[in-house]
Amino acid sequence: MNNLTTRIFVTDRTELDKAACVLAGGGLVAFPTETVYGLGVDACNSDAVARLYLAKGRPSFNPLIVHIGSIEAAQQFVDFDDTALALAQAFWPGALTLVLPLRHDSTISPLVTAGLGTLAIRVPDHGVANRLLAAFGGPIAAPSANPSGQVSPTKFAHVRDLMSGRIDGVIDGGDCGVGLESTIIAMKPVPTLLRAGGLPVEAIEAALGYNLALTGETSAPSSPGQLASHYAPKGTVRLNARSVETGETLLGFGPVEAVINLSSSGDLVQAAAGLFDALHQLNAMGAARIAVSPIPDHGLGRAINDRLRRAAAPR
CATH class of the missing domain: 3.90.870.10 (DHBP synthase)
Incomplete structure (x- = not known):
C-alpha cells in the first residue's frame, strides 16, 4: 500500500x-x-x-x-x-x-x-x-x-x-x-x-x-472515536500542567509563555481549530515530552480535553 x-x-x-x-x-x-x-x-x-x-x-x-x-x-x-x-x-x-x-x-x-x-x-x-x-x-x-x-x-x-x-x-x-x-x-x-x-x-x-x-471508553467500539489511545503525538503528554518540568515542551492555553499556544486569549474556538496542527508541529520539533496547560472543560473545551486525554493514554 x-x-x-x-x-x-x-x-x-x-x-x-x-x-x-x-x-x-x-x-x-x-x-x-x-x-x-x-x-x-x-x-x-x-x-x-x-x-x-x-x-x-x-x-x-x-x-x-x-x-x-x-x-x-x-x-x-x-x-x-x-x-x-x-x-x-x-x-x-x-x-x-x-x-x-x-x-x-x-x-x-x-x-x-x-x-x-x-x-x-x-x-x-x-x-x-x-x-x-x-x-x-x-x-x-x-x-x-x-x-x-x-x-x-x-x-x-x-x-x-x-x-x-x-x-x-x-x-x-x-x-x-x-x-x-x-x-x-x-x-x-x-x-x-x-x-x-x-x-x-x-x-x-x-x-x-x-x-x-x-458512555465510557471501550475496546470494542460502538462508534468511531471511542478507542482509549488515539490522536497520539510521538512524545509523551502530561495534562493540566501549571509548570514546565525540565525537558518538557509546553503546549499552552491562555496567558502563558509557550513554544506553541493554542490561544493566548483563552478562546476555545481558536484552540479547537489549532489543536491538531499544534500536535503536528510538536512532532516536527521532535518534542519528546509535552506538557499541556489546563483547558476549561466546557463547550469546545470538553472535546479538546477528550482528544488530549486520548493523546496522553498509555500506548
Whole structure:
C-alpha cells in the first residue's frame, strides 16, 4: 500500500468529478470537511473499504462514519425516530454524527459498520465535501485521513505528509475550520454522548431539552472515536500542567509563555481549530515530552480535553 501514486486534485468541478471517478472505481481519496480531512471510500464497496482499513492500519472492529449529502439521502440507509430527525434538522449540515439503526435494505458494506446493526452518519458543512458528495452520488465512508492512532489532519500538508503513497488521491481544500472531529450521539435506547467534538454538547442538550446520557471508553467500539489511545503525538503528554518540568515542551492555553499556544486569549474556538496542527508541529520539533496547560472543560473545551486525554493514554 506504500507504492501508490497519490494524485493531487484541486477544487474545481472538473477535478472533483475526477476524484469522484476514483472513488467509484474503488479508490481512496482524502478530502476536506469542516472538522478534519477525511479519507473517503465508496461506503457500499467492501473491497474498497478493506483497502481503507489497510491504508490507515485501522482495526477492522472500529466502525466508520458515513458522509452523505442530505437528510433525505441518509434516510435511504438508516431509520430516524422523531428525536433523531429533530437533531438532524437542527444541526445538519454540521459537526454532528448520529448513530442510527441500519435499514434492513441498506447497501452499506458490513465492514463500514463493523458488523453492527447501526450506522454512524452525518452531513458535512463544507463546500468541497458537499460538491464531492454530489459528484459521487452516493455515501462516502471517511475516517480521518491519517494512520490509525496518530494525530488527525486539518491541513492539506498533513495529509500529503502522512498518506502519500498509501492512497489514490488528495483534494487540496485548504485548512479545516472547526479542527475537531464531529460530536457523536447514539440515539438508542436514549440519546447518548459517544464522543465530544466540534458541536458543543451544550447546544445539543439545549435542542433536546434534557441532558445526554454518557458512555465510557471501550475496546470494542460502538462508534468511531471511542478507542482509549488515539490522536497520539510521538512524545509523551502530561495534562493540566501549571509548570514546565525540565525537558518538557509546553503546549499552552491562555496567558502563558509557550513554544506553541493554542490561544493566548483563552478562546476555545481558536484552540479547537489549532489543536491538531499544534500536535503536528510538536512532532516536527521532535518534542519528546509535552506538557499541556489546563483547558476549561466546557463547550469546545470538553472535546479538546477528550482528544488530549486520548493523546496522553498509555500506548
